[in-house]
Amino acid sequence: MDALRRDLYRPLQGVSRRYLLAVTIAGLVAAWGLVCWGYQIHKGIGVVGKTRPTMWAFYILNFVFWIGISHAGTLISAILRLTHAGWRKPVTRVAEAITVFALMIGGLFPLIHLGRPWIFYYLIPYPNERLLWPNFRSPLVWDLTAIFTYLTGSVIYLYLPLIPDLAQLAQHTTGLRRRLYGYLALGWTGSDREWHALERAMKLMAGIILAVAVSVHTVVAWDFAMAVAPMWHSTIFGPYFVAGAIFSGIAALLLAMAIIRKAMHLEAYLQPRHFDNLSKLLLLMSIVWLYFTAAENLTVWYGNEPDEMVVFGERTRGRFAPEFWTMIACNFVIPFVLLGIRKLRSIKTATISAVGVLIGMWLERYLIVIPTLSYPRLPAAWGTYSPTWVEISIATATFAAMTLLYLIFAKLFPIIAIWEYKHVSDG
Amino acid sequence: METKPHRWGMVIDLDRCTGCEACVAACHAENNLPLSSPTEAAKGRATHWIRIDRYYEGQFPEVRVRYMPVLCQHCDDAPCEPVCPVYATYQNPEGLNVQVYNRCVGTRYCGNNCPYSVRFFNWFDPQFPEPLRLQHNPDVSIRGVGVMEKCTFCIQRIQRGKRDAKDENQPVADGAIQPACVQSCPAEAMVFGDLNDPESKVARLAESGRASRLLEDLGTKPKVIYLQRAT
Numbered sequence: 001m002d003a004l005r006r007d008l009y010r011p012l013q014g015v016s017r018r019y020l021l022a023v024t025i026a027g028l029v030a031a032w033g034l035v036c037w038g039y040q041i042h043k044g045i046g047v048v049g050k051t052r053p054t055m056w057a058f059y060i061l062n063f064v065f066w067i068g069i070s071h072a073g074t075l076i077s078a079i080l081r082l083t084h085a086g087w088r089k090p091v092t093r094v095a096e097a098i099t100v101f102a103l104m105i106g107g108l109f110p111l112i113h114l115g116r117p118w119i120f121y122y123l124i125p126y127p128n129e130r131l132l133w134p135n136f137r138s139p140l141v142w143d144l145t146a147i148f149t150y151l152t153g154s155v156i157y158l159y160l161p162l163i164p165d166l167a168q169l170a171q172h173t174t175g176l177r178r179r180l181y182g183y184l185a186l187g188w189t190g191s192d193r194e195w196h197a198l199e200r201a202m203k204l205m206a207g208i209i210l211a212v213a214v215s216v217h218t219v220v221a222w223d224f225a226m227a228v229a230p231m232w233h234s235t236i237f238g239p240y241f242v243a244g245a246i247f248s249g250i251a252a253l254l255l256a257m258a259i260i261r262k263a264m265h266l267e268a269y270l271q272p273r274h275f276d277n278l279s280k281l282l283l284l285m286s287i288v289w290l291y292f293t294a295a296e297n298l299t300v301w302y303g304n305e306p307d308e309m310v311v312f313g314e315r316t317r318g319r320f321a322p323e324f325w326t327m328i329a330c331n332f333v334i335p336f337v338l339l340g341i342r343k344l345r346s347i348k349t350a351t352i353s354a355v356g357v358l359i360g361m362w363l364e365r366y367l368i369v370i371p372t373l374s375y376p377r378l379p380a381a382w383g384t385y386s387p388t389w390v391e392i393s394i395a396t397a398t399f400a401a402m403t404l405l406y407l408i409f410a411k412l413f414p415i416i417a418i419w420e421y422k423h424v425s426d427g
Numbered sequence: 428m429e430t431k432p433h434r435w436g437m438v439i440d441l442d443r444c445t446g447c448e449a450c451v452a453a454c455h456a457e458n459n460l461p462l463s464s465p466t467e468a469a470k471g472r473a474t475h476w477i478r479i480d481r482y483y484e485g486q487f488p489e490v491r492v493r494y495m496p497v498l499c500q501h502c503d504d505a506p507c508e509p510v511c512p513v514y515a516t517y518q519n520p521e522g523l524n525v526q527v528y529n530r531c532v533g534t535r536y537c538g539n540n541c542p543y544s545v546r547f548f549n550w551f552d553p554q555f556p557e558p559l560r561l562q563h564n565p566d567v568s569i570r571g572v573g574v575m576e577k578c579t580f581c582i583q584r585i586q587r588g589k590r591d592a593k594d595e596n597q598p599v600a601d602g603a604i605q606p607a608c609v610q611s612c613p614a615e616a617m618v619f620g621d622l623n624d625p626e627s628k629v630a631r632l633a634e635s636g637r638a639s640r641l642l643e644d645l646g647t648k649p650k651v652i653y654l655q656r657a658t
Contacts, residue, residue, distance in 0.1 A: 044572040045533065046550025051471040053544050055535035115533015115548065115573025122513040122532050132514070132530075140512040140534055227540040228506050228645060373539060377642060378497065380480035381544030383471040 004422060008414045009172065011264045019407065026404040033397020036390050037112055045115050047390045054373040054385035059113035061365040062395050064241075065248070066106030067147070067220050068361060072249030072256075073099030074154055074213045076281075078206040087277055089420045090269045094260060095253050096158040097415070101405040102252070103151045105398045110143070112394060139223045146219040150212050157205045160198065163188050164419040180412075217245040224368065230307040231300060231315075231372050240292040244361060247285040247331070251357035254278050256406070258351040260415055269416055272347060279339045279350045282357065286335040293328075310375045320371050323363050330360025433599070434522040435580055436622035436650040437609070438632040439496055443616035446479050446494030450608035450617065457581060457607035459567045461553030474547040476578040477608050496617070498608070499524060499545045499578035500641060500649030507537035507546065515575070522622075522650060523580055531574040538575060542642050546577045580619070581606035601627040622650065 040047050050057045073095035080088035111117050123134050123144050134141045167188035170181035188194060221241035224232040234240075254275065261270040297316070300308050315324050334356040338349040375382055387395075409415075454460065454477050463473040477498040484491045501524045507516055508524065515531035518524055538546040552572045555563070563569070566583035570576045588604035601620050609617040620629035629652075632638070637654040 044549075044551035046467075046472070046572075049470075050535075050550075052538065052547060053471070055538040055548060110534075113534070115535065115575075116531070119532050122530065134512050135509070135514045137509040138512040138536070139510065140536060144512075223536075226510065227536075228542055229539060376544045377542045378480065378544055380478070380497070 005168075005172075005418060007266070007268070008416055008418050008421075009169075011266075011410060012169075012412070012414065015411070019411070023404065023407050026400045026407065029400035030397050030404055033394045033401070036393040036397070040112070040390055040394075041117060047388060049386050049388045049391060051383050051385060053376045053381050053383045054370060056113070056369055056373060057385050058387045058391040058395060059109045061362075061369045062398065063106050063109035063113070064220055064365045064369070065362050066102050066109065066398065067217060068241075068245035068248040068365075069252045070099045070102035070106060070150070070154070070249070071213055071217065071242075071245035072102070072253040073097065074150075074157060074209045075246055075249060076253060078157075078210045078213070081202065081206045082210070087274060090266075090271075090416045091253070091257065091274055091278070092420070093158070093161065093413075093417045094256055094415055095249075096154065096161075097406065097409050098249075098252055098256055099154045100151070100158050101402055101409070103147065103154060104405070105402055107147050107151060108398070110140075139219065139226045142219045143223055146212075146216045150209075150216045153205070153209050153212050157202075157209050160202050160205060161417050161420065162413060163198065164190065165414055165417060168418065169414070214242055217242045224372075229372050230305075230375065230377065231311040232368075234296060236292065236296055240296060243285065243288050243292055244364060247282070247289050248358060248361035250278060250282045250285060251354040251361070254282065254350050254354035255358065258347060258354070260410070261347075264410070264415065266416065269421070275347045275350045276345065279345055279353070282335055282350070282353060283339045286332055286339075286357070290332045293331075307377050311371050314375060315367055315371050319374075320367055323367055327360045327363040327367060330356040331364065334360075431623045432520050432522075433621045434623040434650070435501070435585065436522070436620065436629055436633065436652065437498075437501075437580070437606075438618045438629050438638075438652045438654060440616045440618075440632075440637075441493065441495060441653055441655040442637070443614045444479075444494045444496060445614050445616075446481070446492070447613065448479055449611045449613055450477050450496055451475055451479065453607040453611035454578075456562065457564055457567070458579070459553075459555075459563050459569055461549065461570070462555065462559070467550070472548075472550055474549075474576070476545070476547070476576075478545075495641075495653070496608070497543060497545060497641070498651065499580075500543055500647065500651045501578075501580060503648035503650065504646060506540045506542065506645075506647060510536040510540050512536070521585075523582060523585075524577075525579065525582065526575060526577055528568065528570050528574045528576070533573040533575065535575065542645055542647065546575055549574050549576065601629075 048058065073092075077088065077092040077095045080092065111120055114120055122132075123141060125134055163185055166181045166185040167190065170178050170185055173181060218238035218241065221237040225234055225237035227233060257270050257275070257278075261267055297312065300312050314320050335353040338344050338353045370385055374385060454475070458476060460474050460476065467473065477496055480495045480497050482493040482495065484493060501522065503518070503522065505516075505518065505524045508518060511517075512534060513530050513532055515527045516524065516537055517527075533548070535548055538544075538548060549570050549572050553569060564583075566587075584606060585604050588599055592599040592603065599621070601624065604619065606619055609619045618629050618632055620627040622630050622633065624630060632654065633652045635654055637656055638652050639655065640649045640652060643649075
């Protein structure tokens with residue numbers, strides 16, 4: 001076995017005490033979230049802080065946030081694959097795994113959010129004797145369709161480049177693991193024909209997944225933009241959300257890479273130049289994000305339409321001003337200074353910026369969902385919102401669930417695509 | 428008998444409204460509205476299918492209060508309808524914006540998209556302490572946890588009015604059907620009837636020079652018409 005395989009197989013073997021501790025903590029927090037969800041279903045959705053008029057709140061904003069994170073993988077890895085960017089190779093699988101898990105978690109939130117989650121299947125066009133269909137005019141049905149398509153696509157997209165690695169792994173393991181890998185490898189032998197087919201399939205999937213990813217976040221944006229509520233009814237929301245999603249996706253990827261690099265001792269594989277390249281991408285997206293935010297807010301302010309100005313005023317000068325300006329600092333000022341000045345750019349500052357951007361993008365979702373709903377058109381219906389412990393628990397639990405899924409994935413599968421890596425170092 | 432379907436509508440004369448809230452109380456009794464605790468009400472979760480919005484004009488001590496009863500406007504182009512993923516809310520053939528409780532899964536999208544904020548959600552199973560259970564209206568179903576509800580224009584009274592007229596082989600007489608709020612209004616500020624019948628009181632009042640609709644510029648085409656002197 002060569003050095004490369006030894007390095008990349010090492011994290012798959014054995015279970016360290018630290019690993020067990022991490023799994024236990026993440027598992028407990030995630031389990032607590034499930035308990036809270038059960039409590040919410042038992043008592044009624046009223047245990048959350050939502051009121052009239054803020055009928056959507058914490059769950060929906062976390063949904064948008066996680067769907068945004070999911071854009072890490074597919075978009076980035078698909079773009080890099082299609083443009084033949086050689087440096088992508090140790091990065092792609094880290095990214096693709098984020099996509100699949102973030103989608104699984106994000107997709108749960110609309111379910112948690114429902115008043116009667118036990119009949120969620122009313123949204124699915126299944127044949128029934130009463131000939132009832134879902135309402136295809138509703139953005140929520142588009143949403144369900146888009147997310148399901150995206151999840152299916154991303155699982156395939158994660159799975160395809162795993163196949164050669166799985167076949168290799170099957171040869172180097174024994175017992176249950178060997179059976180698992182062998183089964184998942186689908187009888188891969190590594191013939192020329194198979195390699196060609198794989199390359200073709202991966203290229204095709206990269207193209208498809210790009211289109212799907214863009215459409216998914218556009219549809220998520222339309223959940224808001226299709227409503228006539230002040231500051232939601234905006235034509236720019238589709239591309240604004242897509243840009244924001246890629247932005248937070250790159251941040252999530254940077255953070256995940258920094259953690260994996262340290263925890264799995266993969267310093268030789270996830271090199272400073274990978275962080276440097278991704279930092280530049282993050283910086284670019286930060287500027288794009290600022291552009292969209294400016295375009296969105298400037299037009300509202302200049303248009304001076306009373307209903308919109310109420311929301312605008314509360315966001316920039318009123319009750320939500322602290323969140324708004326923190327968002328600007330996290331999403332623009334921090335990355336622009338830390339990554340824009342070449343001397344400051346390093347793995348450490350990239351990680352700090354990534355954490356900042358994740359906080360900033362979470363706040364952005366908060367500022368999109370809550371202020372608009374708090375200030376509907378008729379002042380008599382104005383209201384407030386603050387989350388309860390149930391919502392906070394469930395939202396926290398999803399971060400734990402993400403960690404848990406990632407920990408398990410990294411124990412079962414090589415987090416860096418070994419054959420791709422070999423390919424690039426050979427060529 | 429009748430050729431044209433009904434098109435139910437309401438006229439509310441704001442120059443007559445005294446803000447007494449008799450309509451609110453009557454609506455609660457008629458439609459089995461869930462009770463709210465003080466803490467829940469403070470959160471903004473109290474359910475009132477009709478509410479009185481207050482608008483203050485002038486500076487103290489020269490203040491004038493204007494009252495405006497706001498209920499579901501039964502819009503022709505209701506923003507709540509297309510966004511529901513399961514058709515729990517739709518426009519029925521008589522122009523009522525109806526809510527199908529059994530179909531509702533509780534996405535609350537309709538509530539967000541209603542510019543009048545007249546949709547109410549059941550955050551918990553409704554509580555009716557004794558002896559309130561004994562005064563439930565048997566014609567109106569009790570809504571469970573997780574579904575949206577709102578003003579129905581007292582659809583149970585509309586159905587009864589149509590049945591009674593059919594029994595007597597007569598068309599529905601103008602004024603024979605009155606929702607609870609209209610019936611209880613001591614100032615007679617509210618009129619209900621068929622907008623498709625040009626002779627009906629509601630149709631004639633809707634043509635008044637004082638007539639306007641709430642948030643008319645959104646293009647929702649409400650079937651609640653407000654009368655108010657221009658000031």
